[in-house]
Amino acid sequence: QVQLVESGGGLVQAGGSLRLSCAASGRTFSRYGMGWFRQAPGKEREEVAAISSGGSTYYEDSVKGRFTISRDNAKNTIYLQMNSLKPEDPAVYYCAARRIGVSTYDYWGQGTQVPVSS
Numbered sequence: 001q002v003q004l005v006e007s008g009g010g011l012v013q014a015g016g017s018l019r020l021s022c023a024a025s026g027r028t029f030s031r032y033g034m035g036w037f038r039q040a041p042g043k044e045r046e047e048v049a050a051i052s053s054g055g056s057t058y059y060e061d062s063v064k065g066r067f068t069i070s071r072d073n074a075k076n077t078i079y080l081q082m083n084s085l086k087p088e089d090p091a092v093y094y095c096a097a098r099r100i101g102v103s104t105y106d107y108w109g110q111g112t113q114v115p116v117s118s
Contacts, residue, residue: 002026002097002107009112014087016116020080022095022109030073033098035105036080038091038114045094049080053100062088082114090116 008020020036035050049069050058057069068081078095093114096105 002029002032004095004097004107004109006093006095006109006112009093009114011115011117012085014085014116014118016085017081017083018085018114020082020093020095020112020114022078022080024076024078024097026076029076031100033100034069034071034078035096035098036067036069036078037094037096038089039094039111040091043091048093051078085114085116087116087118090114 003025004022006020006022008018012018031053033050033052035047037045037047039045046060048060048063049067051069051071059067066084071078091114092111094111095109097107098105
């Protein structure tokens with residue numbers, strides 16, 4: 001079992017930056033692939049970034065060059081550095097974990113709100 005707790009959300013101006021953190025419980029954190037998702041009102045949840053257990057990363061096209069996902073296995077934490085925030089970025093951001101060899105995410109955090117003022 002993995003429990004995930006996001007933090008770092010909050011109001012930020014368009015063009016600004018914010019860093020989200022996701023702390024995970026469990027002793028095998030390094031074996032999990034991790035992802036950041038977001039869901040805006042009236043929209044489907046989308047994956048914005050992911051990082052494998054080996055450190056390979058994925059970014060959704062709209063955040064490439066602006067968002068950076070990273071992980072610190074010693075701290076059981078992943079991060080999402082968000083720069084140049086745009087009015088279309090506001091959403092509830094969730095982190096998620098998936099086991100090696102499994103394509104779906106099994107564990108989810110409670111989400112953190114990221115509003116962006118224009």
